[in-house]
Amino acid sequence: MQRTGWAISRSGVSKIEGGTVYVHDFQVTWLAAVLGVPRDALYPQLDSGRPIQDAILRYIHNAKRGLVLPLASFSRPS
Numbered sequence: 001m002q003r004t005g006w007a008i009s010r011s012g013v014s015k016i017e018g019g020t021v022y023v024h025d026f027q028v029t030w031l032a033a034v035l036g037v038p039r040d041a042l043y044p045q046l047d048s049g050r051p052i053q054d055a056i057l058r059y060i061h062n063a064k065r066g067l068v069l070p071l072a073s074f075s076r077p078s
Helices: 010-018 027-034 052-059
Strands: none
Touching: none
């Protein structure tokens, strides 16, 4: 990514992979080009039959902002 002009550290890449930082739309486009994948491959697949809050909390975890999954979400489906 640095070779293409994105000034990012290994730690920055790790934060993106771990979902602990916000990635702007233009960065997703850049990242997709660098990785040689379609941009849509970098976005989570959403289930339109479930509330959007469920999807947001599944992909964004930030205890400081109160964005955490309830314990019931960690149970395995029967």
